[in-house]
C-alpha cells in the first residue's frame with residue numbers, strides 16, 4: 001500500500017493515562033476520563049492522540065511493563081471504554097496511536113512465567129544466561145533503571161537480561177516466534193481500527209551477538225552493544241513488510257542517542273521502516289545525556305538541536321517535534337522561567353510549533369504546568385527516581401537531595417492534570433494516586449480558558465496558524481543569529497509565503513534583531529505573546545510571528 005502520510009498535517013496530544021482525568025473516582029486516570037475530554041483536546045486543534053500504555057500491567061514502570069498486549073487494563077475502563085474512546089476520536093476525525101512496548105514485557109506476563117519454567121515454545125522468548133564458572137555476571141551491562149542489567153531467577157536457575165527495571169525482562173527478538181508475537185499484536189490493534197504506534201525504545205531490540213562487555217562508556221554501560229544493534233533494520237523491515245504495509249498507519253520510533261544521519265536509516269521516506277522518530281537531542285539543552293546530569297540551560301544548545309534535525313532530515317524524512325513527554329520534567333521549569341511562566345511558555349511554544357514536522361503536546365504542557373516539588377522523597381512513585389534517590393549520597397543534606405529529584409525526576413511531569421481550582425484540581429473525586437501539584441489553584445485549565453491572553457489560547461492560535469499556512473507545513477527552514485544565547489529567530493519559506501519567528505529567552509528587555517532581507521513593517525504580525533509591543537525592543541520572553549505573502 002502506498003503510504004498516505006496523513007500525519008504530516010496533524011498535531012498530536014500525548015496522554016499519560018494515569019494522570020489525565022479520572023472518570024470513576026478511584027483516584028487513577030482512566031479512559032472514561034479521556035472520553036470526557038475529547039472535545040477539549042479537539043479544541044486545541046489537535047487531531048491525534050498518543051496513549052502511553054493502557055494494557056494490563058503490574059505497574060512497576062507505570063504500564064511500560066506489560067502483562068497482556070491485547071487487552072485494556074480494568075483500572076483504565078477495559079475494552080468497553082477503549083472502544084468508546086476510539087469511536088469518539090474517529091467520529092471527530094481524529095486518530096489514535098498506541099504505545100508498542102516490545103523490547104521487554106512484564107515479568108508477570110504469561111510468556112515470562114512459562115519461559116522461566118522452560119515450557120515450550122516460550123523457553124527462548126527471553127535472554128537467559130547461565131552463571132559463569134567464575135561466579136561473575138554474564139556481562140557488565142548496566143540497566144537503565146537499577147544496577148546491573150542481569151537478574152538471577154531462582155525458578156530457571158539462570159540470569160535474565162533487563163535493560164530497564166528488574167520486572168521488565170528483555171524479549172529475545174532473535175527468536176522468530178517472538179517476532180510473530182509482535183506481528184500478532186500489531187495486527188490485533190490495527191484490525192480494531194487503531195491508526196499507528198509509538199514504538200518504545202525500538203532501537204534496542206537487537207543485541208550484539210555474544211553480548212560482549214562494554215569497556216568504553218562510564219554511563220549507559222552496554223548501550224553501544226544494543227542500541228541500533230545488528231538486526232534491528234531487518235526486524236523492523238519484517239514488521240513493515242508483513243503487517244504495517246497492509247494498513248493505512250503511522251509509526252513513531254523512540255530512539256535514544258541518535259543523530260539525524262542514523263535516523264535516516266530508520267525513517268528515510270524512500271527506504272526507511274518507520275515514519276518518524278523521537279530523538280532526545282532537544283532534551284539535552286540543560287543536561288549531559290540524561291536529566292540526572294543537569295547543566296545550566298543553554299539556548300544555543302536547544303537551537304542547535306532544532307536546527308540539526310531540521311536541516312538533517314530536509315527533503316528525506318519527517319521530523320517529530322516535541323518539548324515534553326512523560327519521561328522528562330516540565331519544560332517551563334527547565335528551559336523557560338517559572339517567574340515568567342506564561343510568557344516563557346509562549347516563547348517555547350513558538351520556538352517549536354512553527355518548525356517543520358509533526359508537533360506533539362504532552363498533557364498539561366498547554367496550560368503551563370510546572371515541576372512538582374514534594375516535601376518528602378517517599379511521595380515519589382517512579383521506579384527510576386526511587387532508585388536514584390536510594391543510590392544518592394545519604395551524607396548530602398536531604399534538602400539538596402530533594403532538589404535533585406525536583407529538577408530531574410520523571411514524576412515532576414507526571415502529577416495529575418490541573419483542570420480547575422476545585423479539590424484535587426478537578427482530576428478526581430477520590431484520592432489521587434500521585435499528589436496534585438500544590439500550585440493548582442493558580443495554574444489550571446479553567447483559569448487558562450477564561451483568560452484570552454493565556455498560554456492555552458496561545459497554543460490554540462499557533463496550532464490554527466500551523467494548519468492554515470502552507471509555509472509551516474512545507475516551507476524551507478532557516479535559522480538566524482545562531483550565536484545569540486538569548487534570541488531564537490528562524491524563517492520558513494515557500495515560493496508564496498514567508499514566515500519569521502522571533503523568540504526571546506531573556507528575562508530582561510532585549511533589542512530586537514531582524515535578519516537581512518526582512519522588513520517587519522511590511523510583514524503582518526500574525527501571532528504575538530504580548531499585546532502592546534515595541535518596534536525596537538522585546539519584553540522578557542516575548543515571541544512574535546510575522547508573515548509575508
Ligand code: NOJ
Nearest residue numbers: 061064101164200201327
Ligand atoms: C521509554 C518510556 O518512554 C519510558 O517511560 C519507559 O520507562 C522506558 N522506555 C522503558 O519502557
